[in-house]
Amino acid sequence: MKKLANFAIKFRWLIIVLFLAVSFFMGSQMKNASMNSDMMTYLPEDMPSRINKKNIEDIFDGTEMIMLIVKSDDVINAGTLKRVKQFSQKIGRIKGVDKVMSLFDLKYVRSEDGAMLIDPAVRMIPRNAGDIEKIKNELRENEIVYGNVISKDFTTTAVIATIEEGYKDEYFVEQLEQLIEEIPGNEEVVIGGTPFSRMHTAKNTIKDLMRLLPLGLLIMLIFLFVCFKQFRGVWLPFVVVLMSIFVAMGSIPLLGWDFTVITIILPIMLIAIANDYGIHMFSKYQEDNIAGNKLTKKELAKQMVLSLGKPILLAGLTTIVGMLCLQGHIMIPAGQMGVLAAIGIAFALLASLLFIPAVSSLLPKTKPIITKKQNGRKLSVVNKMLQSFGTSVSSKPKTVIIVSLIFTLLVSLGIFKVAVNTNPVNFYKDNHPVKYSSTVINEKLGGFFPLSIVFKGDIKNPAVLKTIDRIEQQIKQIPEVGNTMSIAQVIRQMSRALNDKGEKAYDKIPDGYNTAAQYFELYMMSGEPEDFEKMVDFGYEHAMISIRLNNSNTPVIRRVIKEIESIIKGQPYVQYVGGQSEIFSEMDIKVVRGQFISLGVALIAVFVLLLIVFRSFKGAFISIIPLILSMLILFGMMGILGIELNLTTALLSSIMIGVGIDYTIHFVWRFKKERNLGVTHQQAAMNTLTTTGRGIVFNALSVMVGFSALLFSSFVPVKFFGFLVVVSIFACLVGALLVVPAICVLFKPKFLEQKINKY
DSSP: OHHHHHHHHHTHHHHHHHHHHHHHHHHHTGGGOOBOOOGGGGSOTTOHHHHHHHHHHHHHTOOEEEEEEEEOSOSOSHHHHHHHHHHHHHHHTSTTEEEEESTTTSEEEEEETTEEEEEESSOSOOOSHHHHHHHHHHHHHOTTTBTTTBOTTSSEEEEEEEEOSSSOHHHHHHHHHHHHHHSOOSSEEEEEEHHHHHHHHHHHHHHHHHHHHHHHHHHHHHHHHHHHOSTHHHHHHHHHHHHHHHHHHHHHHHTTOOBOTGGGHHHHHHHHHTTHHHHHHHHHHHHHSOTTOOOOHHHHHHHHHHHHHHHHHHHHHHHHHHHHGGGGSSSHHHHHHHHHHHHHHHHHHHIIIIIHHHHHHHSOOOOOOSOTTTTTOOOSHHHHHHHHHHHHHHHOHHHHHHHHHHHHHHHHGGGGGOOBOOOGGGGSOTTSHHHHHHHHHHHHSSOSEEEEEEEESOTTSHHHHHHHHHHHHHHHTSTTEEEEEOHHHHHHHHHHHHSOTTSTTTTSOOSSHHHHHHHHHHHHHHSOGGGGTTTBOTTSSEEEEEEEESOOOHHHHHHHHHHHHHHHTTOTTEEEEESHHHHHHHHHHHHHHHHHHHHHHHHHHHHHHHHHHHOOHHHHHHHHHHHHHHHHHHHHHHHHHTOOBOTTGGGHHHHHHHHHHHHHHHHHHHHHHHHHTTOOHHHHHHHHHHTHHHHHHHHHHHHHHHHGGGGGOSSHHHHHHHHHHHHHHHHHHHIIIIIHHHHHHHHOOGGGGSOOOOO
């Protein structure tokens, strides 16, 4: 460290210019980054569920849908239906709209004078109560429409548009918003669908970045001033934070990545973490710069590196390792964020060891705020607390350990209540337009999450059609299945139109191949080929059951998919099962697996790093004890408070390990120094807590205060993430200031007696 300290002072101007130049260049790259709010692209392409979805879309031209949802006490009335018809007609004229599905576009197969007719589901605007009742009866008989684009209580209907690729989400949303204004009415009209959700995700992501970043910086400025009561203790760590943010965020476009929902956490994370090393450095500067000292400004700058260089370097490396372990997360942006955070933290680490001493060596000495007599033991609130901790661990170490273990055990019982739920709708508050529209779709229009079953064979073959029908009827019995649609439904509708009630062929799939083929030909005589495009392919080689689930919570989806898989197991002609529902079901499993992988890898990596540094298995083990206890408390609190493990909260463990280990490292390092001076274990604990302990407290509080900005996020899981970080870091802090000192005092591990090189 002596060479590094001398280097920082000797080449101080070069170091300052270089760090500022790199930061400015990287910051200028941020404007080149693009926003990606499509959560499907966050997932690995080799996920089996994504592969199944792509295979299905290759056959049936999977297109996205956006919709207008019209709500009223009863939508089957002249005024509402006229408005819905106008919506349908005008949406069809919007550039980029491929197809429109509504009460006036979907078909109704009926019989009249012995002939089969294919008409729109609603053929007329009602003029009286009789017409209204007739329309309702026809809709009840139309399985393709009833419960799909019209709710079963007739209070809600939808106009659904399938859209082409190459258009921005905002374009379609703006077009629909304009239509709502152009076609006024008394009904409530809301927009729904994936493009609508994506647009709000992108908008809220930008909003959060613009709001949370300055808020986090402001909170940090206030916190630093409260801690150090000197402006240099504020602006110097603050500059390091800004530089690390510029470098990390500027790396996004340079690496060919995008801003995402998860990216919101990155700048706040750096605000909270990147100043940790600067806090320790300036805390040491104030500790050495006591009243009456004769140290020059260069000597004070050198002393920061000489005294804290090694523990800060070790703490930084463990944090970087923790961040890189986010590669175990299923979400691609989460792994990317781990890399970006590692880059930002590495830059902050270098800046703390080089830039801060270089600047400090140029500036005049600050006015001492600690007298020689007090020497770091000024009885502020923090120091009173630290002295109290020192007294407790020195006099009653066994009691401290037992109480800590009992508390951890009791809280950890909540782990059994932790639920995994990656429902993307839960990103929003209950009153948010996206959540509101998805709730309406789930409750009234068959469901928000789609699932498809694809069959391969000669679709005109009655055996294939009967298999499709049999499977569909079984699936309909599952309560969470809101709506299904298939070619078998259409054939059964035709059989009802062509046969009278009581006849053998009524409401049945035909037994003969020729009869089934004639049904298709009869339909084409008065219907349109496009009517079948989401049910059967052009060559009649593939057919599909479209299923919509009315519950978006992924534990429910996972259970329903298992039921469906048990139904189709061993059935002939089934080729694929896939869709958005299966993707989120698989994501649940991957989130849990990724959580264990990243947790295990991070713990092992940090343990090995500590083992190398301390050259003691016992020393490495003692150092990670606070992490283990904190993880048990973290997941226990999640279960107790009902906070779900999702795509965002699954980031916690790696971050907590990377950050939380810092406090133990700084404590153990100073404790060993105190023991090298020949003081007792009890006095070493007291001395460490009342000197280095001050920097540890400021360090942990800066992380908690920094992450608290996330409590103001527009996304619910991000808010929970911010809260859980505060809980977990507080647990790590208590572990480092109480549990580890108590263990050191009680068991007197031999690794603490090893001599350490001063420089």
